[in-house]
Amino acid sequence: MPPGKAxxxxxxxxxxxxxxxxxxxxxxxxxxxxxxxxxxxxxxxSEGYGESSHIHTNRLLSLSGDLPMMILIVDTPEKVTGFLPxxxxxxxxxxxxxxxxxxxxxxxxxxxxxGKGTGPxxxxx
Numbered sequence: 001m002p003p004g005k006a007x008x009x010x011x012x013x014x015x016x017x018x019x020x021x022x023x024x025x026x027x028x029x030x031x032x033x034x035x036x037x038x039x040x041x042x043x044x045x046s047e048g049y050g051e052s053s054h055i056h057t058n059r060l061l062s063l064s065g066d067l068p069m070m071i072l073i074v075d076t077p078e079k080v081t082g083f084l085p086x087x088x089x090x091x092x093x094x095x096x097x098x099x100x101x102x103x104x105x106x107x108x109x110x111x112x113x114x115g116k117g118t119g120p121x122x123x124x125x
Contacts, residue, residue, distance in 0.1 A: 001038045001106045007080035008101045009073040009087065013094035015044065016066040025069045027090060035083050038075040038106075045070065050095070074101065 017024035025042045032040040045068035073080070080098065087096060 001075060001103055003103050003105065005077065006074055006101050006103045007077050008099050009071075009080060009084075010097040010099070011071040011073075011087070011091060011094060012050065012097075013069050013071070013091060014050075014066040015069050017069075017093060019090055023069075024090065024094075025071050028071050028073075028087065031086060031090065032073050032083065035079070035086070037073055037079055037083060040071060040073045043070045043072070044068075074103070 011025075011028060013024050013028075015023070015025075019027040029040045029042060048068035050068070073083070075083075077100075084096075084098070
């Protein structure tokens with residue numbers, strides 16, 4: 001992805017959310033990859049709440065099986081816009097945000113450059 005304007009999708013879902021018998025966050029990442037988007041990363045929250053106002057936490061005295069998950073996806077406006085309908089169909093509970101961002105630097109790890117390997121771009125993991 002060249003430096004310049006891009007769009008970032010931020011998706012908030014629960015850890016226990018499912019799609020096609022797999023975690024929803026996994027389905028989102030695999031769908032973004034299949035759509036050829038530049039990169040996607042998943043972050044697991046240690047505490048949070050959503051529309052239900054029920055607090056989910058990983059503290060020992062309050063174990064939760066539904067911690068917040070955040071998925072970040074970045075690519076050109078055209079690719080992100082093309083992916084949004086598929087993403088909206090997958091996320092039946094949660095929040096999807098789209099923001100304009102400026103890509104300052106995007107370097108690919110040398111072991112993945114030139115079509116060698118299928119790993120993530122530097123900084124997209």
